[in-house]
Amino acid sequence: MLDVRGLNQFYGGSHTLWDVDLAVKAGSRTCLMGRNGMGKTTLLRAVMGLVATRSGEIRYDGRDLGKVPAEARAGLRIGYVPQGREIFSQLSVEENLRIGIYARADKARFADVIDRIYAIFPVLKQMSRRRGGDLSGGQQQQLAIGRALVLDPQLLILDEPCEGIQPNIVHEIGDLILRLNQEHGLTVLLVEQKLPFARRVASEFRIIDKGRMVAGGEIAALSDELIRAHLTV
Numbered sequence: 001m002l003d004v005r006g007l008n009q010f011y012g013g014s015h016t017l018w019d020v021d022l023a024v025k026a027g028s029r030t031c032l033m034g035r036n037g038m039g040k041t042t043l044l045r046a047v048m049g050l051v052a053t054r055s056g057e058i059r060y061d062g063r064d065l066g067k068v069p070a071e072a073r074a075g076l077r078i079g080y081v082p083q084g085r086e087i088f089s090q091l092s093v094e095e096n097l098r099i100g101i102y103a104r105a106d107k108a109r110f111a112d113v114i115d116r117i118y119a120i121f122p123v124l125k126q127m128s129r130r131r132g133g134d135l136s137g138g139q140q141q142q143l144a145i146g147r148a149l150v151l152d153p154q155l156l157i158l159d160e161p162c163e164g165i166q167p168n169i170v171h172e173i174g175d176l177i178l179r180l181n182q183e184h185g186l187t188v189l190l191v192e193q194k195l196p197f198a199r200r201v202a203s204e205f206r207i208i209d210k211g212r213m214v215a216g217g218e219i220a221a222l223s224d225e226l227i228r229a230h231l232t233v
Ligand SMILES: Nc1ncnc2c1ncn2[C@@H]1O[C@H](COP(=O)(O)OP(=O)(O)OP(=O)(O)O)[C@@H](O)[C@H]1O
Pocket: 011, 016, 034, 035, 036, 037, 038, 039, 040, 041, 042, 043
């Protein structure tokens, strides 16, 4: 579904991603892992077209994303939940959900989408008129995921969805990701540092170390040796 090949990325003179390959299979839940500052967020942002890359290719459903004009990206059906969630704290929950639809020429197609999102996240319906900034961390994460679902994605990309969230809510976020994958058919690519969460939620793992992809496979193959070599601080 997503196929990254030979990606090189620089921030100014600093070479951040080195010949990175990443294949995400349709239907999988792929967890990108690695210590802080290794390039995980940069790789996700490169897939989303939010940082420039020097060389390499990013293909999605056979299309070269480097050739998709910015205005056509919203139609690609890739949902993105950035690190830190980036919800609009002064807007209501419902306005946060609707904001991705307002500017679209084909908004009639999305008439019932907010109701579908409320069916997945009943708490957002209860709080639809509250300001985004008044929600708890876990509710804000649900809102950020809900907002990413508005454009009916086939691939959902999440950057550290459990960061800053209470442990009992982390479990709920895990359940939600599993449900979106198994019941709604979404392919999931996530960055996650917490091992128990990754083991419970992911079907596949990839490890990035100093900007290079160094390991990957089915989640059951994530060994103590790999964890010691590339993940423990
Ligand atoms: N906008 C930027 N300009 C310059 N350097 C950056 C920028 N964003 C990230 N970097 C640097 O690029 C490297 C990779 O950062 P990135 O955020 O992709 O890592 P990460 O693996 O996601 O880390 P974390 O787990 O801390 O979020 C780091 O050294 C970081 O300091």
